[in-house]
Amino acid sequence: MNPPYIPIAEIPTVSLLYKLRRLIPNSQPLNPPSKTLNDTIALLRNDITKLEGVDCIVNAANEQLMGGGGVDGAVHRAAGRGLLEECRSLNGCDTGDAKITSAYNLPYKRVIHAVGPMYHYEKRVSGDRPESLLRSCYRRSLELAIENNMKSIAFAALSTGIYGYPCWEAARTALDETRKFLESDNNIGRLERVIFCNFESKDERAYEQLIPLFFPPEEQPRNTDHGELHRESVSPAILAASLPDPPTVEPSLEGQPESKKQRLDAPEVGCDAGTQTHVLTVSEEKSEDEWEEVKKSEAGRTETLDDDPIEVDFPSSATDVQSVQSSGIIDEMVDSHSTDGFLGKD
Numbered sequence: 210m211n212p213p214y215i216p217i218a219e220i221p222t223v224s225l226l227y228k229l230r231r232l233i234p235n236s237q238p239l240n241p242p243s244k245t246l247n248d249t250i251a252l253l254r255n256d257i258t259k260l261e262g263v264d265c266i267v268n269a270a271n272e273q274l275m276g277g278g279g280v281d282g283a284v285h286r287a288a289g290r291g292l293l294e295e296c297r298s299l300n301g302c303d304t305g306d307a308k309i310t311s312a313y314n315l316p317y318k319r320v321i322h323a324v325g326p327m328y329h330y331e332k333r334v335s336g337d338r339p340e341s342l343l344r345s346c347y348r349r350s351l352e353l354a355i356e357n358n359m360k361s362i363a364f365a366a367l368s369t370g371i372y373g374y375p376c377w378e379a380a381r382t383a384l385d386e387t388r389k390f391l392e393s394d395n396n397i398g399r400l401e402r403v404i405f406c407n408f409e410s411k412d413e414r415a416y417e418q419l420i421p422l423f424f425p426p427e428e429q430p431r432n433t434d435h436g437e438l439h440r441e442s443v444s445p446a447i448l449a450a451s452l453p454d455p456p457t458v459e460p461s462l463e464g465q466p467e468s469k470k471q472r473l474d475a476p477e478v479g480c481d482a483g484t485q486t487h488v489l490t491v492s493e494e495k496s497e498d499e500w501e502e503v504k505k506s507e508a509g510r511t512e513t514l515d516d517d518p519i520e521v522d523f524p525s526s527a528t529d530v531q532s533v534q535s536s537g538i539i540d541e542m543v544d545s546h547s548t549d550g551f552l553g554k555d
């Protein structure tokens with residue numbers, strides 16, 4: 210599979226997604242609308258190594274920064290051996306932190322390597338720890354982007370693969386932390402585009418449902434006399450700016466094994482934001498559509514920390530992509546793996 214590169218100009222912003230009715234406003238948004246923010250945040254489902262004109266991407270790495278499976282494997286394969294060599298010189302990275310490198314053969318200026326939390330492990334340490342660490346990953350990545358004069362940044366859905374973070378919780382945390390960051394310290398405008406680049410449809414759906422809570426449209430939908438939702442007219446120019454066709458199959462990396470059925474996260478999600486609680490009105494009936502083909506490890510299984518460094522000279526293989534998914538010794542790591550250091554820095 211060799212999908213074409215998607216130019217940044219074709220990655221739809223939140224503003225455009227509202228106009229195209231790909232995002233449906235929520236009647237009880239958590240934040241006030243902001244045109245600037247809606248023109249900054251963008252969403253697509255694609256291989257994050259196949260974007261064009263984006264300054265930097267955020268890779269979901271591990272503490273060793275030695276490559277691995279999932280998006281990390283794809284990034285290292287596409288970047289080439291130079292990336293691995295630079296990563297080796299960085300002395301690893303704490304969970305919740307991020308480090309920046311050159312992009313080598315990738316068509317970006319920089320790659321940011323963020324180490325997201327292993328959800329179930331951190332949850333056992335403390336209930337709010339996964340969220341604190343994931344927030345920290347997004348904040349550190351955005352800080353690094355600005356410090357390095359990046360104007361656009363694309364995030365993979367950190368921790369939602371092998372590290373087991375539920376995709377709805379992860380999306381809510383990513384969106385909330387990104388909004389808070391952009392609104393603090395005059396950061397609005399320093400980044401022209403912040404892209405959430407999902408790989409699986411379940412993650413994309415979570416963002417589509419949650420964006421209207423965190424980044425509401427400037428105009429809320431109005432009811433007509435007949436009680437129907439008022440739909441503002443969309444100009445032909447906007448309609449003509451058609452989005453990339455959504456993939457009809459899950460994107461896959463060459464050599465990945467057969468996918469299997471996996472239960473999706475609960476479609477209804479409580480969104481605690483400060484004192485407010487919002488519950489999305491998503492059907493409680495679990496339709497057949499809510500079961501989908503995904504390529505992931507068994508629930509509850511996580512990676513070991515002794516990932517083999519990725520072989521960047523070879524094309525992707527099932528072993529590369531799934532290497533860490535085939536093991537499950539998280540319990541053995543409870544004593545040895547600590548993230549206290551990084552959280553303590555806050």
Ligand code: AR6
Nearest residue numbers: 256257269271277278279280281283368369370371372408
């Ligand atoms: N482009 C965009 N997103 C992708 C791609 C891709 N090419 N491939 C996968 N994803 P994961 P984690 C999505 O497992 O959970 C590695 O071994 C995927 O669908 O890559 O943070 C590292 O070395 C999921 O939504 O990262 C670490 O050891 C998201 O990327 C460990 O995995 C993250 O899934 C990190 O685990």
